[in-house]
Amino acid sequence: MREKNMLRILEKSRYTVVLSGIGMMQESGYPLLRDGEESYDIEEKYGYSFEEIFNSGFYSARKELFFKFYKEVILKAAENPPGAGFYDLKKLQDFGLVQSIITRRIAGLEDRAGCRNVLNLKGTVFDNVCPSCGRHYSVEYVKNARGVPLCEKCLTALRPQVCLFGEMIDNSLMTKAAEEIAKADVLLVLGTNLSTPLCSQMLQYYTGTNLILVEEMEHYTDQQADIVIRSRCDDFLEQIAAEYERENMDQIGEKK
Numbered sequence: 001m002r003e004k005n006m007l008r009i010l011e012k013s014r015y016t017v018v019l020s021g022i023g024m025m026q027e028s029g030y031p032l033l034r035d036g037e038e039s040y041d042i043e044e045k046y047g048y049s050f051e052e053i054f055n056s057g058f059y060s061a062r063k064e065l066f067f068k069f070y071k072e073v074i075l076k077a078a079e080n081p082p083g084a085g086f087y088d089l090k091k092l093q094d095f096g097l098v099q100s101i102i103t104r105r106i107a108g109l110e111d112r113a114g115c116r117n118v119l120n121l122k123g124t125v126f127d128n129v130c131p132s133c134g135r136h137y138s139v140e141y142v143k144n145a146r147g148v149p150l151c152e153k154c155l156t157a158l159r160p161q162v163c164l165f166g167e168m169i170d171n172s173l174m175t176k177a178a179e180e181i182a183k184a185d186v187l188l189v190l191g192t193n194l195s196t197p198l199c200s201q202m203l204q205y206y207t208g209t210n211l212i213l214v215e216e217m218e219h220y221t222d223q224q225a226d227i228v229i230r231s232r233c234d235d236f237l238e239q240i241a242a243e244y245e246r247e248n249m250d251q252i253g254e255k256k
């Protein structure tokens with residue numbers, strides 16, 4: 001049985017790292033802002049593409065429009081709660097089957113589902129900072145501000161602590177991520193293919209034994225994985241968590 005085999009692999013692994021991809025987010029009901037239907041709506045409404053607006057240059061030059069877009073599109077999408085897959089991922093962490101999680105998505109879904117040891121490579125919308133005095137602000141503060149959100153103390157325009165297009169990921173975060181990957185026996189890639197930046201920049205550090213890819217869509221890089229599972233991520237995670245619970249209930253029964 002597939003779940004059993006997967007569970008054995010996770011149980012044997014001393015250190016399992018999850019790369020949480022865009023598929024996990026889509027399963028939570030998130031729109032594909034860059035490539036999906038929404039990209040046309042964005043261009044029509046704002047006169048620029050997602051990549052043009054959600055860009056460091058645009059943030060510097062056109063703060064009014066940047067924050068209009070940011071609040072209406074990015075923060076609106078982030079109101080979607082984490083889907084079931086994230087809660088099952090947390091269960092796997094609770095069972096000791098997953099040690100850390102790395103993602104480039106900025107909605108903080110792993111954190112919100114209660115996952116631990118999460119590396120948000122591109123930051124999250126939940127942290128906003130004043131570039132001048134360094135004071136931090138909540139997402140509600142940004143949401144509720146009229147127009148451009150300003151620092152209460154020094155009236156400087158705030159900056160969401162996320163990596164915009166045109167910006168590099170913080171070097172110390174990349175180093176941390178590389179260290180995590182290097183520790184991993186098992187790398188569990190969820191909802192993305194191996195050519196995306198989340199994977200391609202990280203795989204060079206991986207020296208473990210089982211690279212497991214869970215992704216519905218085929219891709220020519222799939223052959224780099226040791227095991228490919230064609231499934232929704234939430235279904236997969238639910239089955240593994242359920243199998244673990246079933247087996248451990250049996251053990252408790254036997255001990256009695």
Ligand SMILES: [Zn+2]
Nearest residue numbers: 130133151154
């Ligand atoms: Zn300030």
